[in-house]
Amino acid sequence: xxxxxxxxxxxxxxxxxxxxxxxxxxxxxxxxxxxxxxxxxxxxxxxxxxxxxxxxxxxxxxxxxxxxxxxxxxxxxxxxxxxxxxxxxxxxxxxxxxxxxxxxxxxxxxxxxxxxxxxxxxxxxxxxxxxxxxxxxxxxxxxxxxxxxxxxxxxxxxxxxxxxxxxxxxxxxxxxxxxxxxxxxxxxxxxxxxxxxxxxxxxxxxxxxxxxxxxxxxxxxxxxxxxxxxxxxxxxxxxxxxxxxxxxxxxxxxxxxxxxxxxxxxxxxxxxxxxxxxxxxxxxxxxxxxxxxxxxxxxxxxxxxxxxxxxxxxxxxxxxxxxxxxxxxxxxxxxxxxxxxxxxxxxxxxxxxxxxxxxxxxxxxxxxxxxxxxxxxxxxxxxxxxxxxxxxxxxxxxxxxxxxxxxxxxxxxxxxxxxxxxxxxxxxxxxxxxxxxxxxxxxxxxxxxxxxxxxxxxxxxxxxxxxxxx
Amino acid sequence: xxxxxxxxxxxxxxxxxxxxxxxxxxxxxxxxxxxxxxxxxxxxxxxxxxxxxxxxxxxxxxxxxxxxxxxxxxxxxxxxxxxxxxxxxxxxxxxxxxxxxxxxxxxxxxxxxxxxxxxxxxxxxxxxxxxxxxxxxxxxxxxxxxxxxxxxxxxxxxxxxxxxxxxxxxxxxxxxxxxxxxxxxxxxxxxxxxxxxxxxxxxxxxxxxxxxxxxxxxxxxxxxxxxxxxxxxxxxxxxxxxxxxxxxxxxxxxxxxxxxxxxxxxxxxxxxxxxxxxxxxxxxxxxxxxxxxxxxxxxxxxxxxxxxxxxxxxxxxxxxxxxxxxxxxxxxxxxxxxxxxxxxxxxxxxxxxxxxxxxxxxxxxxxxxxxxxxxxxxxxxxxxxxxxxxxxxxxxxxxxxxxxxxxxxxxxxxxxxxxxxxxxxxxxxxxxxxxxxxxxxxxxxxxxxxxxxxxxxxxxxxxxxxxxxx
Numbered sequence: 012x013x014x015x016x017x018x019x020x021x022x023x024x025x026x027x028x029x030x031x032x033x034x035x036x037x038x039x040x041x042x043x044x045x046x047x048x049x050x051x052x053x054x055x056x057x058x059x060x061x062x063x064x065x066x067x068x069x070x071x072x073x074x075x076x077x078x079x080x081x082x083x084x085x086x087x088x089x090x091x092x093x094x095x096x097x098x099x100x101x102x103x104x105x106x107x108x109x110x111x112x113x114x115x116x117x118x119x120x121x122x123x124x125x126x127x128x129x130x131x132x133x134x135x136x137x138x139x140x141x142x143x144x145x146x147x148x149x150x151x152x153x154x155x156x157x158x159x160x161x162x163x164x165x166x167x168x169x170x171x172x173x174x175x176x177x178x179x180x181x182x183x184x185x186x187x188x189x190x191x192x193x194x195x196x197x198x199x200x201x202x203x204x205x206x207x208x209x210x211x212x213x214x215x216x217x218x219x220x221x222x223x224x225x226x227x228x229x230x231x232x233x234x235x236x237x238x239x240x241x242x243x244x245x246x247x248x249x250x251x252x253x254x255x256x257x258x259x260x261x262x263x264x265x266x267x268x269x270x271x272x273x274x275x276x277x278x279x280x281x282x283x284x285x286x287x288x289x290x291x292x293x294x295x296x297x298x299x300x301x302x303x304x305x306x307x308x309x310x311x312x313x314x315x316x317x318x319x320x321x322x323x324x325x326x327x328x329x330x331x332x333x334x335x336x337x338x339x340x341x342x343x344x345x346x347x348x349x350x351x352x353x354x355x356x357x358x359x360x361x362x363x364x365x366x367x368x369x370x371x372x373x374x375x376x377x378x379x380x381x382x383x384x385x386x387x388x389x390x391x392x393x394x395x396x397x398x399x400x401x402x403x404x405x406x407x408x409x410x411x412x413x414x415x416x417x418x419x420x421x422x423x424x425x426x427x428x429x430x431x432x433x434x435x436x437x438x439x440x441x442x443x444x445x446x447x448x449x450x451x452x453x454x455x456x457x458x459x460x461x462x463x464x465x466x467x468x469x470x471x472x473x474x475x476x477x478x479x480x481x
Numbered sequence: 482x483x484x485x486x487x488x489x490x491x492x493x494x495x496x497x498x499x500x501x502x503x504x505x506x507x508x509x510x511x512x513x514x515x516x517x518x519x520x521x522x523x524x525x526x527x528x529x530x531x532x533x534x535x536x537x538x539x540x541x542x543x544x545x546x547x548x549x550x551x552x553x554x555x556x557x558x559x560x561x562x563x564x565x566x567x568x569x570x571x572x573x574x575x576x577x578x579x580x581x582x583x584x585x586x587x588x589x590x591x592x593x594x595x596x597x598x599x600x601x602x603x604x605x606x607x608x609x610x611x612x613x614x615x616x617x618x619x620x621x622x623x624x625x626x627x628x629x630x631x632x633x634x635x636x637x638x639x640x641x642x643x644x645x646x647x648x649x650x651x652x653x654x655x656x657x658x659x660x661x662x663x664x665x666x667x668x669x670x671x672x673x674x675x676x677x678x679x680x681x682x683x684x685x686x687x688x689x690x691x692x693x694x695x696x697x698x699x700x701x702x703x704x705x706x707x708x709x710x711x712x713x714x715x716x717x718x719x720x721x722x723x724x725x726x727x728x729x730x731x732x733x734x735x736x737x738x739x740x741x742x743x744x745x746x747x748x749x750x751x752x753x754x755x756x757x758x759x760x761x762x763x764x765x766x767x768x769x770x771x772x773x774x775x776x777x778x779x780x781x782x783x784x785x786x787x788x789x790x791x792x793x794x795x796x797x798x799x800x801x802x803x804x805x806x807x808x809x810x811x812x813x814x815x816x817x818x819x820x821x822x823x824x825x826x827x828x829x830x831x832x833x834x835x836x837x838x839x840x841x842x843x844x845x846x847x848x849x850x851x852x853x854x855x856x857x858x859x860x861x862x863x864x865x866x867x868x869x870x871x872x873x874x875x876x877x878x879x880x881x882x883x884x885x886x887x888x889x890x891x892x893x894x895x896x897x898x899x900x901x902x903x904x905x906x907x908x909x910x911x912x913x914x915x916x917x918x919x920x921x922x923x924x925x926x927x928x929x930x931x932x933x934x935x936x937x938x939x940x941x942x943x944x945x946x947x948x949x950x951x
Contacts, residue, residue, distance in 0.1 A: 028795070308825075308828075308829060308834070310824070310825040310828060311818075311821075319811070322807075322808070322809045322810055322811060322836075323809070323810050323811070323834065323836050324811045324813070325498070325810060325811065325812045325813070325825060325829065326812075326813045326814075327812070327813070327814045327815075327818060327821065327822060327824075327825045328814050328815045328817075328818030328821060329802065329813060329814065329815050329818075332799065332802075332813065334811070334813055336811050337792075338792070339792045339793070340792055340793050340795060341789070341792060341793070341794045341795065341804070341806050341811055342795045342796075342797070343794070343795070343796045343797070343799060343802065343804050343813055344796075344797045344798050344799065345797075345798045345799050347798075348781075348797060348798030348799075351781075351797065351798060352797060354780070354797075355778075355780040355795060355797045358778075358780060359778060359795065364778070364793065366792075366793050383853040383854050383861060384853050384863060386863075386887065386888070386927065387888070388887065388888065388904075389887035389888065389927070389929070391853060391861060391863075391929050393854060393856075393861075411905050413883075413885045413907050415883045415885075415931040415933075417856065417858065417859035417931065417933055418856070418857070418858065418859065434858075434933065435881050435933040435934075437883050437907065437909065437931075439907065457856065457859070459859070459861055459929075459931045461885040461887065461907075461929045461931075463885075463887055463904065463905040464905075
């Protein structure tokens with residue numbers, strides 16, 4: 012029995028402004044119809060594995076994960092929530108401790124939620140070989156045979172074949188991202204593999220090695236799992252305990268230090284979809300080398316990646332650019348500078364610009380909202396409430412609200428009244444009234460909210476009751 | 482007595498997406514606080530001239546012209562409206578005929594509304610010299626001594642000094658935009674001047690020469706002026722007559738053919754603000770050669786022009802780009818390709834994209850509106866009504882409307898009722914009701930309109946009464 016563990020902790024700032032801290036890349040459909048997270052949670056089914064995946068992700072993203080699982084019809088065995096981001100060693104430890112409560116000999120297949128994988132037959136073969144080694148208590152990683160001199164990945168130098176194994180090798184050493192010359196050498200010598208970040212290991216073995224090399228992480232996560240709070244279908248790790256774990260990648264914490272590390276070389280198509288140049292690589296192109304998505308108009312452009320989920324992006328007489336247009340930010344970069352976008356995002360964040368980390372569309376457990384316009388003393392929002400969901404019972408001290416329902420049927424609580432508001436009907440919520448919005452129906456409610464008042468901050472809210480326990 | 486004539490007929494597609502047919506460049510403040518149109522109508526006052534300017538412009542822009550004149554406190558002698566665009570010869574003829582009704586010997590100073598001029602003392606000196614020649618019945622143009630090998634302008638080759646003139650010369654010939662080599666030669670030889678498009682001539686003289694070389698234009702515009710309809714403060718040229726005039730520039734129609742042409746060379750600073758590279762030239766730059774306007778964030782950019790009147794435009798690791806962000810379009814071009822943006826706009830228009838010619842903000846005689854969001858069966862608009870103005874009395878067959886006033890006080894007619902709607906109040910207009918929106922107050926009304934219905938096109942409107950006679 013193999014238990015898949017999907018690691019969904021990345022922030023993906025190199026894919027800004029589509030990917031942001033509040034809604035990072037693994038949840039963004041940049042290539043196909045499904046998001047990388049959805050591709051990953053479905054991979055186990057694609058490969059014919061029986062067990063449902065354990066998902067480990069940031070607490071902030073819990074409702075996004077739940078919604079994206081629902082969309083593709085995958086039921087996670089557990090959704091383990093990290094109260095703070097503590098890198099891959101702690102995230103993997105959380106899943107291992109969780110699984111070990113039931114079966115510490117279980118073989119876990121850890122996979123980051125942000126890689127693009129094709130050729131599932133080759134993947135399945137590699138997985139079988141990795142499990143074979145994991146049964147002999149190895150911590151096994153997948154090494155991808157390089158097809159180009161990539162400088163954006165880490166590498167693994169392959170050692171000798173392990174005794175009794177068909178295709179599992181000792182790891183000679185892990186190598187950081189190389190320069191172009193060394194990368195070219197690695198492709199040639201046939202001894203170096205891309206480090207995919209996927210691992211297969213028994214829960215017990217992983218935890219033993221973690222305890223040996225990083226006892227602080229082991230201790231902190233062990234306590235965090237003991238004190239979990241299971242609520243609304245999520246496994247919430249204890250925040251005090253978990254935050255004591257140092258933030259270290261599994262490579263540094265365990266894989267580079269343990270003598271139980273092994274690597275299975277394989278030739279399946281694997282790509283870290285971590286930057287816009289990678290997205291350009293993976294997207295079909297026109298005869299001029301341009302890859303586009305969304306509302307785009309090209310005129311004498313070459314080798315560009317252009318993506319707009321909003322207004323029309325027109326491009327004329329340029330080469331090798333990345334141009335991204337979203338509802339609240341435009342980003343233009345040279346394709347060869349795509350790795351450095353994160354530095355600009357860090358600068359944006361340091362200057363206190365909300366676009367750095369927040370999206371204009373804010374996801375909430377009940378649906379989402381987005382601000383359409385903000386003026387002096389007024390703001391207009393679009394609010395989307397999923398069927399069966401309800402917002403908190405709340406009141407405001409500084410604003411009145413007009414709600415116009417434009418799709419679906421809403422049930423509105425206003426002080427002592429309960430009002431059914433249909434499409435093309437409106438309701439007025441005077442300043443100070445206690446109110447709640449609910450969608451009792453079978454289709455989403457779309458509502459236009461016009462706020463009026465001298466102060467319109469999100470913090471002017473008193474929550475009197477909330478089904479999502481916020 | 483010199484009568485200034487401001488020619489405001491350009492379309493300015495090279496400055497797309499800020500400049501569009503519905504709101505072209507002369508009305509857009511790209512450099513200073515005032516628009517080129519406003520700079521131009523104020524120039525006569527700056528130079529100490531007494532006469533108020535005659536303005537000639539497209540009928541579609543009449544309320545924009547009136548509003549922009551009002552903003553800078555200039556009262557035009559007349560605003561002459563072209564029912565269709567017929568290039569500069571016909572536009573100048575219209576002003577000449579109009580002035581000739583009162584005084585055919587009047588000296589007219591024609592100036593396009595889209596040039597940036599500095600050094601007013603030198604301009605005044607050139608104007609005095611031009612008037613001196615115009616009094617001797619010359620049609621005088623201003624030639625600017627070139628300061629660089631500009632390939633984007635037409636040139637004038639200067640001939641011999643006119644008898645009795647201090648600084649007015651025969652024109653040897655007009656020259657089209659040269660290639661770089663010839664442009665460099667023109668700068669060196671000291672005989673070539675930039676063609677500024679400004680002219681000074683007696684009304685009678687201009688019309689005599691027009692009649693000689695382009696009798697069809699003379700005849701058509703003469704009739705169009707005879708049949709003008711003066712209404713709401715505008716001089717509306719007769720459409721049938723005016724549209725019979727061929728669309729020819731004054732250079733081709735008159736200046737290159739008449740032996741009365743003269744040129745006054747001058748050294749005042751003049752620039753045709755016709756393309757984004759010119760705007761970059763004219764805008765102050767940072768130490769890396771970048772010029773920005775609006776909501777812009779630069780990171781390792783060089784020699785770029787970036788302008789956003791909307792969401793943040795972030796730029797990283799690129800050189801020599803033009804990046805323009807507006808509420809409904811993004812445009813990225815190489816700076817050296819800036820002249821070719823018009824070809825892309827033509828392609829956009831041919832593909833039926835509304836962004837090619839229409840702005841998201843639509844100006845109306847009573848104010849403006851803009852669409853905030855358009856969904857399935859609903860649309861949200863922001864409507865701005867200037868003090869004292871009123872929309873037409875109207876009704877719709879396919880939509881109901883919710884109006885929420887968020888600033889000012891509106892007077893709403895709804896069938897037989899008259900309702901005063903204050904800030905933070907709303908009114909519902911059911912499908913089919915006859916309604917009107919009016920601002921009886923002293924400050925603007927801002928109103929959020931939520932439309933609901935199966936068809937939301939602008940053409941679902943029956944106008945029962947309209948103070949602006951649309």
